[in-house]
Amino acid sequence: MDYEKLETVMRRLALEAGDKIMEIYNADDFDIKVKSDDSPVTEADEAADALISAGLKEAFPEAILITEEQAGTHDTRADTFLIVDPLDGTKEFIKRRGDFTVNIAWVESGVPVRGVVYAPAKDRMFFTRADGSSVEEAGPFSKDEVGTLTPIKVSEPDNDALFVVASKSHRDQATDDYISKYATKDMKSAGSSLKFCLIATGEADIYPRVGRTMEWDTAAGHAVLAGAGGRVVRFDDHQPLTYGKDGFANPFFIAYSPDVVLKEA
Structure with a gap:
């Protein structure tokens, strides 16, 4: 290419x-x-x-x-x-x-x-x-x-005071339960792939997604975040989220600045 x-x-x-x-x-x-x-x-x-x-x-x-x-x-x-x-x-x-x-x-x-x-x-x-x-x-x-x-570059987060971003239209109890495992300073809601970009610019530290997404929803934001030093991993085992999966459906995932200490699901 x-x-x-x-x-x-x-x-x-x-x-x-x-x-x-x-x-x-x-x-x-x-x-x-x-x-x-x-x-x-x-x-x-x-x-x-x-x-x-x-x-x-x-x-x-x-x-x-x-x-x-x-x-x-x-x-x-x-x-x-x-x-x-x-x-x-x-x-x-x-x-x-x-x-x-x-x-x-x-x-x-x-x-x-x-x-x-x-x-x-x-x-x-x-x-x-x-x-x-x-x-x-x-x-x-x-x-x-x-x-x-x-x-743009991801944040150097304080794990005792994290900035969390979550979905505006797809927020649920499972997401809130996972976020509650972290010490958060502030939480904001955003729609679409902007959530990845807020982490890429350092405006947020972590975005957990406990819900259905497709690869076309996440690929561009994932690329932008990776180019700013961020990561996107599977929710269940914290292995890198990969693309070209059957039907292009994603598992639950976490997008974050690498200095965030991830909690188990």
Whole structure:
């Protein structure tokens, strides 16, 4: 893979998809449908998916592409592929809460090594550079010219006063029970893959996910976090979370700064 080209293409497509999403988000109304798994999908999901998929196929015709909105790609078996969630946080989008993201990632030998996470309603953009390091770009954003880039790095946490981030739409008792094992200073809620990015920037120390996710939900955020020195491990045995699993479904996991002393499940 040409990482320089990948960085440029992923960033540009994320911005273009973000523009399309915000055009629909700011409209008086938009169409909402229900998929076979009872999750919602909007015209913004579908429009962003069409734009990103076409752009990736044109730029990288030999690469395998997995995308949430194309069920036909979900039966693919591979450990090296592009993976897309064109609008992560659809529930946040529908409620007009702003915590939704565009996610594009490159997975290599089961590991997300490059990715972009763009939150268009919050004007925040995070991506991995060609060298694998992660940055946050300051807006306003231009598709043709990269703005000011700030290298990001995970925190050096105080295990007696941790900053925890948890899901906004999927918080449950099992999550709260696990968080209670830690000495926490503050806890915040965030939607979509922004939770990974908050750890990548040092704004939070740990994000436990005790609930269903798919690889397209996590790959881009995982790549950004890894490029900032963070880790993502399985909840049950603390082994690295890998990709290309059957059906692209994730087990429960923990994303964290490596200096956090993990508790057993």
